[in-house]
Amino acid sequence: MYAQKILIFSLLFLAACEFSVKRSPKLKNYKVETIFLGKVPCPDCDYIETIIEFKKKQRYLVSRRYIGKENYIQFEDDGHYNWIADGTIVHLVDFDGPSYYKVEVDRLYQLNDDLSFHSGQQAYEYVFYKNLKAYNIF
Secondary structure (H helix, E strand, O other), X not given: OHHHHHHHHHHHHHHHHHHHHHEOOOOOOOEOOOEXXXXXXXXXXXXXXXXXXXEHXXXXXXXXXXEOEOOOOEEEEEEEEEEEOOOOEEEEOOOOOOOEEXXXXXXXXXXXXXXXXOOOOOHHHHEEEEOOOOOOOO
């Protein structure tokens, strides 16, 4: 009987862990596994086409293509992300680029390193849109 209780408790614990990995701790009914698309400013090219894909087990894939560079230089990075702050901000661990993003239901905002939003006339250029509302960039 004791072994059955431990088994049931273990299975419930594992199921809870799997649930917390797939969903934002703050955005209760929001499934994080999705793709966001955007075009961000580039100091030495026209712009950077970017796809940020959040996957299972708190993994990410970022694809960037530098438009206006010869041969359209493209990079892909993958790794793990963590939820920080109030549970609506993700940190792309070991990412070679901007690594903090504010998650909303249909948008993703690239943040500064101090977790502040971009400001000024180009602030809107640091917004990524969920794949259903975004334009096709790749």
